[in-house]
Amino acid sequence: xxxxxxxxxxxxEENRLIAERRAKLSAIREKRNAFPNHFRREDxxxxxxxxxxxxxxxxxxxxxxxxxIAGRIMAKRGPFMVLQDMTxxxxxxxxxxxxxEELADEIKTWDxxxxxxxxxxxxxxxxGDLYVYMKETSLLTKSLRPLPDKFHGLQDQExxxxxxxxxxxxxxxSRRTFSIRSKMISSIRNFLQQRDFVEVETPMMQVxxxxxxxxxxxxxxxxxxxxxxxxxxxxxxxxxxxxxxxxRVFEINRxxxxxxxSTRHNPEFTMIEFYQAYADYKDMMDLxxxxxxxxxxxxxxxxxxxxxxxxxxxxxxxTRLSVFDSVLQYNADITAEQLADMTQATAIAKKLGVDVKxxxxxxxxxxxxxxxxxxxxxxxxxxxxEYPTEVSPLARRxxxxxxxxxxxxxxxxxxxxxxxxxxxxxxxxxxxxxMAQVAEKDGGDDEAMHYDxxxxxxxxxxxxxxxxxxxxxxxLVMLFTDAPSIRDVLLFPHMxxx
RNA sequence: GGGCCGUUAGCUCAGUGGUAGAGCAGUUGGCUUUUAACCAAUUGGUCGAUGGUUCGAAUCCAUCACGGCCCA
Numbered sequence: 022x023x024x025x026x027x028x029x030x031x032x033x034e035e036n037r038l039i040a041e042r043r044a045k046l047s048a049i050r051e052k053r054n055a056f057p058n059h060f061r062r063e064d065x066x067x068x069x070x071x072x073x074x075x076x077x078x079x080x081x082x083x084x085x086x087x088x089x090i091a092g093r094i095m096a097k098r099g100p101f102m103v104l105q106d107m108t109x110x111x112x113x114x115x116x117x118x119x120x121x122e123e124l125a126d127e128i129k130t131w132d133x134x135x136x137x138x139x140x141x142x143x144x145x146x147x148x149g150d151l152y153v154y155m156k157e158t159s160l161l162t163k164s165l166r167p168l169p170d171k172f173h174g175l176q177d178q179e180x181x182x183x184x185x186x187x188x189x190x191x192x193x194x195s196r197r198t199f200s201i202r203s204k205m206i207s208s209i210r211n212f213l214q215q216r217d218f219v220e221v222e223t224p225m226m227q228v229x230x231x232x233x234x235x236x237x238x239x240x241x242x243x244x245x246x247x248x249x250x251x252x253x254x255x256x257x258x259x260x261x262x263x264x265x266x267x268x269r270v271f272e273i274n275r276x277x278x279x280x281x282x283s284t285r286h287n288p289e290f291t292m293i294e295f296y297q298a299y300a301d302y303k304d305m306m307d308l309x310x311x312x313x314x315x316x317x318x319x320x321x322x323x324x325x326x327x328x329x330x331x332x333x334x335x336x337x338x339x340t341r342l343s344v345f346d347s348v349l350q351y352n353a354d355i356t357a358e359q360l361a362d363m364t365q366a367t368a369i370a371k372k373l374g375v376d377v378k379x380x381x382x383x384x385x386x387x388x389x390x391x392x393x394x395x396x397x398x399x400x401x402x403x404x405x406x407e408y409p410t411e412v413s414p415l416a417r418r419x420x421x422x423x424x425x426x427x428x429x430x431x432x433x434x435x436x437x438x439x440x441x442x443x444x445x446x447x448x449x450x451x452x453x454x455x456m457a458q459v460a461e462k463d464g465g466d467d468e469a470m471h472y473d474x475x476x477x478x479x480x481x482x483x484x485x486x487x488x489x490x491x492x493x494x495x496x497l498v499m500l501f502t503d504a505p506s507i508r509d510v511l512l513f514p515h516m517x518x519x
Numbered sequence: 520g521g522g523c524c525g526u527u528a529g530c531u532c533a534g535u536g537g538u539a540g541a542g543c544a545g546u547u548g549g550c551u552u553u554u555a556a557c558c559a560a561u562u563g564g565u566c567g568a569u570g571g572u573u574c575g576a577a578u579c580c581a582u583c584a585c586g587g588c589c590c591a
Contacts, residue, residue: 037529037545037562037563038529038544038545038563039529041545041546042545096554096555096556097553097556098552098553098554098555098556098557099550099551099552099553099554099556099557100551100552100553100556101551101552101553101554101556103554112553112554114552114553115551116551116552117551132544132545133544144552146552146553146554147552147553148552148553148554150553150554152552152553166529167529167530167544167545168529168530168544169529169530169531169543169544170529170530170531170532170542170543170544170555171530171543171544171555172530172531172542172543172555173530173531173532173542173543173555174530174531175530175531176530176531176532177526177530177531177586178586178587179526179585179586179587180530182586191530281520284587284588284589374591505588506587506588516585516586517584517585517586518585519584519585
């Protein structure tokens with residue numbers, strides 16, 4: 022009994038700061054519409070700074086430039102309030118004596134976090150900061166919850182992810198990250214559109230999840246009474262579109278993979294995939310270099326990327342190295358003969374701690390050795406080429422060496438950012454590769470691919486010689502914004518329920 | 520899945536076994552061209568949860584939850 026009483030009391034205590042603001046809101050409700058939507062702003066903080074920031078005090082007073090702004094109160098300093106809008110911050114000067122008594126009294130109740138309008142001439146303070154000398158003002162939205170510490174901002178990582186809106190209000194660096202993300206996607210989109218690529222949207226819900234090796238999320242369609250899968254990649258649909266004659270095509274959208282979470286993995290993540298007919302994987306590498314260089318220059322104004330203390334030069338041509346050669350280069354104790362021999366390569370993999378399965382061929386074992394000993398060391402931008410056919414079920418075999426495919430992956434800072442290849446457009450070869458994947462699946466590999474008969478049918482109509490590529494947008498944004506975790510570049514990263 | 524670290528007021532953080540603290544925010548008053556505004560007073564806490572050790576636990580131990588970093 023007394024416990025319940027204490028708990029109720031506590032809930033009330035917890036909401037004390039909110040209750041005070043709620044009372045202020047009630048008082049306003051009694052006088053007028055507390056949530057007016059009549060005000061139309063004409064100016065933004067940063068544009069006023071750009072337009073007027075260089076002018077001196079006297080010039081501004083002569084100019085008598087009137088501005089009308091709106092934003093959230095972020096600080097109160099004597100007769101000044103700092104307003105923040107989507108572009109930045111600017112001060113307003115409040116001389117309560119010039120307002121009617123009722124308004125002056127109300128202004129006293131305005132809190133940090135409230136959203137107000139302000140109109141008046143732009144002046145400059147003794148220390149050289151612009152401010153709007155408030156002639157008219159109105160509370161537009163009362164904020165009921167107190168904001169975090171105005172100086173330290175919001176530090177708690179968990180709250181920054183769970184309540185991103187508070188993070189965005191408080192932390193300029195967070196706003197910057199998502200602004201860069203938006204600009205990067207625009208830049209990439211423009212880059213491709215200028216080269217005649219057509220943007221499309223293909224199914225997120227698929228009956229056969231294809232285009233990658235990963236476990237899918239399963240959902241259920243009630244009316245059709247059938248399971249469906251959230252897509253793990255758009256690849257097979259985009260290639261169908263190339264068959265259909267959209268010879269340059271791309272999609273920027275979400276993929277879903279039912280895997281663990283880490284600083285580099287979120288269950289849903291954004292990929293761009295693009296396909297170009299009458300091109301091969303070397304053209305894709307060239308295109309990637311040009312695109313990344315262009316994006317860096319457009320978005321960051323430089324082709325030198327600083328990431329977690331390392332510097333990456335996107336201006337010079339990226340290193341190109343085969344899987345096989347890279348393993349030799351990064352492992353002085355492994356010889357070409359050993360790596361090319363099934364028995365010896367298996368022994369090397371086992372020594373590295375790889376759980377070698379009986380069904381694996383030499384190609385899979387070489388890739389395991391590559392991933393164990395090379396991948397994380399590929400610091401400067403590097404294309405790794407000639408991936409074994411065994412691990413590349415959708416890529417075209419190399420004309421001279423059918424053991425490998427005309428494929429590459431792209432690495433920066435030890436992380437895979439992109440994967441591209443000349444597409445397998447031989448429908449009979451593709452059908453055989455699907456069969457091999459199905460055998461893997463039956464053998465217990467739940468990441469192996471399904472047989473997609475309609476995709477084979479599409480290839481039988483004829484896919485022109487084509488190359489395609491996927492780039493992980495989130496990881497690219499991490500690189501460009503110096504973010505250590507994928508959660509920092511996702512507005513609403515996946516979190517366990519509290 | 521494993522290891523390490525964290526969780527104390529709305530926020531940022533102190534507090535290593537003996538009456539739970541500071542700054543900011545809030546409240547009241549003062550000041551009113553400030554720059555983390557200032558001055559004075561003041562409110563505010565199931566110390567993540569549960570169990571244990573102890574005369575006594577925010578503090579020591581165990582388990583769990585959530586998060587961070589590293590590894591797989």
